[in-house]
Amino acid sequence: MSFASHEVIKDQRTSLNLTPEDPFAFDNGFELTFQLSFHRLTNAYGYVVRIIANDSVNIDLLSSPEHSEFHDMGIIVNNKQTDIQYEFLDVKLQPGTWTPVRIAFSPQTNQITVTWNGVKKTQSFPVAQLKTFRFFFGANDFGRFNTADVPPMSIKDVVLRDSDKVAAQWELKRHAVNEVYDSQKERVALVKNPTWLIDRHIKWVHRKNFVIGKYPGVAFNGKEGILYAADVNGVYTWNLQHGEIQFEKNTVGNVVHTDANQLLYVEQNHTLINYDVFTNTLARYNPERHTWTNRDTAYHEPSYWHNNKFYNAANGMLYSFGGYGFFSYKNVFWQYDTVAGKWINLKTNGTIPPRYLGASGVTAKGDKVLLFGGYGSQSGKQELSPQSFYDLYTFDMNDHRVKKLWEFPEGHSAEDLVFSNSLVINEADSCFYVLSFPKNKYESHIKLRRYALRAPETEVLADSIPFRFHDEHSFCDLFLSRATNELVAVTAHKEKGQYKVDVYTINYPPLRTQDVLQQPATASAAGYYVVLVFGIGAVVLFVLLRKKSKTPAVQANVHTHDAGHDIDFLKNLHEEKPVATINLFGGFQVFDKTGHDITGKFTMTLKELFALILLHSVKNEKGISTTELQEYLWPDKDEVSARNNRNVNIKKLRTLLEEIGNITIENNNSYLRLDIGLEVFCDYQAVFKILNADSSAVPENQKIELLLKYVKRGSLLPNLQTGWLDNFKSDISNKVIDALLAYSAKLDSYKDDKLLLDIADAIFNYDTINQEALVIKCSVLNKKGKYSLARTWYDHFVKEYKNLYAENYPKTFDDVIS
Structure with a gap:
C-alpha cells in the first residue's frame, strides 16, 4: 500500500x-x-x-x-x-x-x-x-x-x-x-x-498519447522497455522508464507506402524491420543514420491487412501469416528469403482456415509460434459465412508443421470478437494473454483475456481500455516489457488523415478484480442477511401495499421494485456471487454485472451526469428534466451545443450501463429517469427506502442495523462538490442523523455500548462536530472504563469546534460524560 x-x-x-x-x-x-x-x-x-x-x-x-x-x-x-x-x-x-x-x-x-x-x-x-x-x-x-x-x-x-x-x-x-x-x-x-x-x-494506466502520420506501424523492445512507431516521415521512440517521445526524421528511404505494412523489432540484432508481403518488400532501419533501405515511394493498395508476424532467431528468418485484402481472407505462410531477397510461399504440413485480426506469439525456446483466433471464413471468401475463430494452433518454425491444439465450441461468444496482433505467452502458468474487442462496434472497449494453453478455457482480467475500431483504419497490439515487468497495450485509430496512438500499461502478471477485492468476514453473515432480507422485503412490501390503497391522496415518490428482487439479490450476496453494485456513500464506485470495478471508466462529466439522473430518479418518480440537466452541467453552452453535449454523454453513459446490467435510462416527455432492475443494487436507493419506511413495516432495530451497514462507509459522494448536490447531501445527512439519534435515546449505554459507538461514529461521518454524538461516544467509553480514550475524543472535538467556530466549546469534559 x-x-x-x-x-x-x-x-x-x-x-x-x-x-x-x-x-x-x-x-x-x-x-x-x-x-x-x-x-x-x-x-x-x-x-x-x-x-x-x-x-x-x-x-x-x-x-x-x-x-x-x-x-x-x-x-x-x-x-x-x-x-x-x-x-x-x-x-x-x-x-x-x-x-x-x-x-x-x-x-x-x-x-x-x-x-x-x-x-x-x-x-x-x-x-x-x-x-x-x-x-x-x-x-x-x-x-x-x-x-x-x-x-x-x-x-x-x-x-x-x-x-x-x-x-x-x-x-x-x-x-x-x-x-x-x-x-x-x-x-x-x-x-x-x-x-x-x-x-x-487490475487497472490499466494511460501512459502516453501522440499522433503519427500515414502508413503507421508499432514495435516494441521488451528487454529495454522501448516503444517504436514509424510513419511516412520518420521514427518515434518512447522509453517507458523515462523521457519524452523522441522523433527522428528519415534522412534517406522510408517505410513501405501501404496502409497494411508491418513494423517489427528484432532483439537479437537490435533492428527495426518494416515489410509488406504483397509488394515483396522488406526494409531495415539504421538508427544512427535514420535511414531505411526501401526507396520506393509509390502507394500500393493493401492486400494483407492485419497479418501476423514472427521472427526465428535461430536462422534469422521472418515469417508472416494471414491477412485480408480484395474481399478475401488469407491463410498462406510466407517466409522472407534473405539470400534471394524476396518473400516465398512456404509449404506447411497442415493448414489453418483463412483469417485476419488474429494474434501470434513466439514461445520461450523460439522454435514455435502460437496462432490464436481471428476473423475469416472456411473458403477465404468474404461473402461466404464469415465468422470469428476461437481456436489455437502451433506452427513449428523448424519443420513447418501446423498443429491444432483446441477450439471453443460454437456459440462461445455472443458477439464476434477479434484480437490484438500479438499475444504474450506465460509458459510457467500454462496460459497466454491477449487483447480482445468486438469486431462490429466502432465505440467499444478492449478487454484483456487469459487463455489456457492446454484447453479452451478463458477469463477476463483487469478493467478495460476504450477503443475506436474502424477495421483497416484501426489496430491494437500487446507487448511484455521485461524491463518494467508490465504488459503494454498500444491502440491506434485514424482521425483526419493522421493516427492517434494511445499507450496503456498494467503490472505483470495481470489479475482479476475479484483476486484483489476482499469480502467482509462471513462468520455471522447468515444471520445478518436473514435480517437484511426480511427488512428490505418488508419495506418494499409496505410501499407496494400503500400504492394499492383506496385513497391515495399523493402517489408515492419512491420508484421501487418487488420484494422478490431484493431477496434474490441478497441471496446472491450471501453466496458471494458477482453482483452489479452502485455505491455512493463513502465515494463513487461501480461494479459491473460480473463483479468487476468499472469506476475508472466514468469521466467526471459521466460521473456527475449519472449521479444527477440517479439521485433524482430515486427521490422523484419522474426523474429530472432535460432542461434542468443541461442547466446544471452545461450552463455556459447555447441550447444547440448543450443538447449535443447531453446526447453524446447520454450515449456514453448508456454504454457503461450495459456493463452494469439491468439498468436503463428512460426518456418520458423530456424527463430522464433511471430504471434500476432486479440484478442491480444501489446503496443510496436502499438507504432512501429504509429512511422513508413506515415504522410499522419494519422493526426499528432492524431498520437501524440496515441503515448503519451502508452509511458507516462515509457521507454521500464526498469527492463530488457541486451546487446541485448540496440539497441531496444535507437532506440525507439530516435524515440519517435524526434517525440514529432518535434510536440511540432508546438504548442502554451498558447493554448496547457497541451499537451506540457505531451510531456515534456514523454520525461523525456526516457532522464532525455533532454534540449529541460526542456525548454518546464519551459517555459510553467512560462507562466502559476507557476514561483516557474518552478524554482523547473530547480534546479532538474541542479542537475541531474551535477551528470551525473560532470560539471555545462551552461544555467541559465532565459536563459531556455526566
Whole structure:
C-alpha cells in the first residue's frame, strides 16, 4: 500500500488504522513486523507508525531526514528522543527498495527493540506498565495524537505477534473499499486515501498519447522497455522508464507506402524491420543514420491487412501469416528469403482456415509460434459465412508443421470478437494473454483475456481500455516489457488523415478484480442477511401495499421494485456471487454485472451526469428534466451545443450501463429517469427506502442495523462538490442523523455500548462536530472504563469546534460524560 505524503493537501494524505475499534491487549509483549519502502529520501518527514499505549503514551517510528537535530529515522516516546536512531546509510536504504522492520515490546526485560534491515537497536522503557496498544501508519485522527505528517512510503506484510503466535496479519495484497481484513478476516483495518500497489495489476494506466502520420506501424523492445512507431516521415521512440517521445526524421528511404505494412523489432540484432508481403518488400532501419533501405515511394493498395508476424532467431528468418485484402481472407505462410531477397510461399504440413485480426506469439525456446483466433471464413471468401475463430494452433518454425491444439465450441461468444496482433505467452502458468474487442462496434472497449494453453478455457482480467475500431483504419497490439515487468497495450485509430496512438500499461502478471477485492468476514453473515432480507422485503412490501390503497391522496415518490428482487439479490450476496453494485456513500464506485470495478471508466462529466439522473430518479418518480440537466452541467453552452453535449454523454453513459446490467435510462416527455432492475443494487436507493419506511413495516432495530451497514462507509459522494448536490447531501445527512439519534435515546449505554459507538461514529461521518454524538461516544467509553480514550475524543472535538467556530466549546469534559 502506497501512502500519499506532502505532495498532496492534508485531507488527501494516507492513513492505515489497525485498531479502529478496540485496542490490542498484550500481557506478554508483542512484535510488529512489516516491509517498508521509501519513495524518496528527501522531503520525507512523517510518522511511519504511531503506537499508542494505554490510550495515553505515544511510541513513534518517525522519519525526519532533513532536520539537523534529529537522525534520519528513530523512535520517539512521549515526544522525547530515544537511543533507537538510524541514518539511512546505516541500513543502506535506497528509494524504491523494500526493507524489513521489526518492533518488539518486552515486558520481561522492559525494553523496546527495533531491527531495521538487519540493524538492531534497543531502548529501556517500563513496557510492563503498558497493557493496550493501538497502531496507526501514516496519518491518524485519534484525539490529541492526531497527525497529518506522512512520509512518502509504501508498506506491506504487516504482522502482529503475541508470544510468537500470529495475532493478526495484513498482507495488503487484497483489500475492500475503505478497509482491509487480516488473513483470518477477524480484524478489520480502516484506510483513507490509499494507493493500493496491487491495483496496478487490475487497472490499466494511460501512459502516453501522440499522433503519427500515414502508413503507421508499432514495435516494441521488451528487454529495454522501448516503444517504436514509424510513419511516412520518420521514427518515434518512447522509453517507458523515462523521457519524452523522441522523433527522428528519415534522412534517406522510408517505410513501405501501404496502409497494411508491418513494423517489427528484432532483439537479437537490435533492428527495426518494416515489410509488406504483397509488394515483396522488406526494409531495415539504421538508427544512427535514420535511414531505411526501401526507396520506393509509390502507394500500393493493401492486400494483407492485419497479418501476423514472427521472427526465428535461430536462422534469422521472418515469417508472416494471414491477412485480408480484395474481399478475401488469407491463410498462406510466407517466409522472407534473405539470400534471394524476396518473400516465398512456404509449404506447411497442415493448414489453418483463412483469417485476419488474429494474434501470434513466439514461445520461450523460439522454435514455435502460437496462432490464436481471428476473423475469416472456411473458403477465404468474404461473402461466404464469415465468422470469428476461437481456436489455437502451433506452427513449428523448424519443420513447418501446423498443429491444432483446441477450439471453443460454437456459440462461445455472443458477439464476434477479434484480437490484438500479438499475444504474450506465460509458459510457467500454462496460459497466454491477449487483447480482445468486438469486431462490429466502432465505440467499444478492449478487454484483456487469459487463455489456457492446454484447453479452451478463458477469463477476463483487469478493467478495460476504450477503443475506436474502424477495421483497416484501426489496430491494437500487446507487448511484455521485461524491463518494467508490465504488459503494454498500444491502440491506434485514424482521425483526419493522421493516427492517434494511445499507450496503456498494467503490472505483470495481470489479475482479476475479484483476486484483489476482499469480502467482509462471513462468520455471522447468515444471520445478518436473514435480517437484511426480511427488512428490505418488508419495506418494499409496505410501499407496494400503500400504492394499492383506496385513497391515495399523493402517489408515492419512491420508484421501487418487488420484494422478490431484493431477496434474490441478497441471496446472491450471501453466496458471494458477482453482483452489479452502485455505491455512493463513502465515494463513487461501480461494479459491473460480473463483479468487476468499472469506476475508472466514468469521466467526471459521466460521473456527475449519472449521479444527477440517479439521485433524482430515486427521490422523484419522474426523474429530472432535460432542461434542468443541461442547466446544471452545461450552463455556459447555447441550447444547440448543450443538447449535443447531453446526447453524446447520454450515449456514453448508456454504454457503461450495459456493463452494469439491468439498468436503463428512460426518456418520458423530456424527463430522464433511471430504471434500476432486479440484478442491480444501489446503496443510496436502499438507504432512501429504509429512511422513508413506515415504522410499522419494519422493526426499528432492524431498520437501524440496515441503515448503519451502508452509511458507516462515509457521507454521500464526498469527492463530488457541486451546487446541485448540496440539497441531496444535507437532506440525507439530516435524515440519517435524526434517525440514529432518535434510536440511540432508546438504548442502554451498558447493554448496547457497541451499537451506540457505531451510531456515534456514523454520525461523525456526516457532522464532525455533532454534540449529541460526542456525548454518546464519551459517555459510553467512560462507562466502559476507557476514561483516557474518552478524554482523547473530547480534546479532538474541542479542537475541531474551535477551528470551525473560532470560539471555545462551552461544555467541559465532565459536563459531556455526566
